[in-house]
Amino acid sequence: xxxxxxRPRRLRASENLCxxxxxxxxxxxxxxxxxxxxxxKNVKREIExxxxxxHWSVDRITKIAEKVVKLGIPAIILFGVPSYKDATGxxxxxxxxxxxxACKAIKKKFPDLVIITDLxxxxxxxxxxxxxxxxxxVDNDKTLPLLSxxxxxxxxxxxxxxxxxxxxxxxxxxxxGTLDKAGFKDIPIMAYSAxxxxxxxxxxxxxxxxxxxxxxxxxxxxxxxxxxxALREVELxxxxxxxxxxxxxxxxxxxxxxxVHDTFNLPLCVYNVSGEYAMVKAAAEKSWIDEKxxxxxxxxxxxxxxxxxxxxxxxxxAAKWLGAK
Ligand code: PBG
Ligand code: ZN
Numbered sequence: 001x002x003x004x005x006x007r008p009r010r011l012r013a014s015e016n017l018c019x020x021x022x023x024x025x026x027x028x029x030x031x032x033x034x035x036x037x038x039x040x041k042n043v044k045r046e047i048e049x050x051x052x053x054x055h056w057s058v059d060r061i062t063k064i065a066e067k068v069v070k071l072g073i074p075a076i077i078l079f080g081v082p083s084y085k086d087a088t089g090x091x092x093x094x095x096x097x098x099x100x101x102a103c104k105a106i107k108k109k110f111p112d113l114v115i116i117t118d119l120x121x122x123x124x125x126x127x128x129x130x131x132x133x134x135x136x137x138v139d140n141d142k143t144l145p146l147l148s149x150x151x152x153x154x155x156x157x158x159x160x161x162x163x164x165x166x167x168x169x170x171x172x173x174x175x176x177g178t179l180d181k182a183g184f185k186d187i188p189i190m191a192y193s194a195x196x197x198x199x200x201x202x203x204x205x206x207x208x209x210x211x212x213x214x215x216x217x218x219x220x221x222x223x224x225x226x227x228x229x230a231l232r233e234v235e236l237x238x239x240x241x242x243x244x245x246x247x248x249x250x251x252x253x254x255x256x257x258x259x260v261h262d263t264f265n266l267p268l269c270v271y272n273v274s275g276e277y278a279m280v281k282a283a284a285e286k287s288w289i290d291e292k293x294x295x296x297x298x299x300x301x302x303x304x305x306x307x308x309x310x311x312x313x314x315x316x317x318a319a320k321w322l323g324a325k
Contacts (some may be wrong), residue, residue, distance in 0.1 A: 261306025
């Protein structure tokens with residue numbers, strides 16, 4: 001059936017007609033807001049490379065949580081900057097450190113807000129790698145038990161979902177086993193299953209002070225050229241007990257999002273990462289693009305590709321725009 005019998009424009013004639021045939025819903029409930037918690041008191045410091053996002057100290061952390069709750073955003077993901085670093089990243093499982101203290105403070109005030117904690121070691125190690133580093137490579141199996149320690153400290157502090165992001169082999173199985181043994185069998189794991197070695201993480205590494213001092217992450221994060229491998233990574237994480245899977249970054253990897261969605265039947269999260277955010281903000285500042293339209297179009301694209309939830313630094317703005325629609 002071709003032209004002139006069929007005319008696609010018939011169904012685009014009015015806003016209501018468009019709404020009737022609209023295939024993708026984007027809602028505030030799809031959004032997860034990243035929050036950076038730092039040592040110190042009375043800190044609310046804008047992150048230069050992530051304009052509109054801040055470093056928060058624990059004593060002010062409920063302010064941002066309150067904002068998130070009021071906007072109707074269901075979840076945050078917490079990242080920590082520790083007060084000390086060492087070779088194994090032991091501040092990552094220290095109950096007195098910012099992430100653990102922030103979990104406690106937020107849970108007490110906003111028990112319904114879902115707290116996801118990013119679980120990695122790069123922010124906590126003095127060498128900046130995501131695991132135990134011997135000077136040239138990261139030791140997978142020596143790193144696993146450390147992840148268990150961090151996971152336990154997070155759930156004890158009140159985290160609702162653990163999101164391991166360091167791409168070690170067997171990390172989901174390790175954490176699942178530890179949580180189950182400790183009686184936390186109902187805590188879901190959101191696995192950063194297909195996480196690429198991406199240049200788009202630049203602003204985050206400034207924000208979290210987590211850039212490796214030597215070398216790169218290519219021996220554990222994926223090569224952006226690979227797609228079949230992403231399916232193998234996701235499959236492994238599901239077999240090991242992941243409850244939610246993730247593709248990261250998002251914009252340059254939407255084909256991966258689509259393939260993972262079509263292959264596996266598990267809630268899929270995308271991470272709209274720091275570099276993606278920074279590019280939009282920089283272009284918007286120059287008035288080269290319409291920020292609101294670009295952001296909504298981009299987030300809608302993630303949903304259309306198959307994502308169920310979106311971690312994004314745009315969450316607060318997007319929630320306002322979606323609410324006011
Ligand atoms: C920890 C981690 C990173 C990001 C999330 N968790 C950085 C990295 O792998 O270097 C990046 C997030 C972003 O760029 O917004 N490993
Ligand atoms: Zn890391």
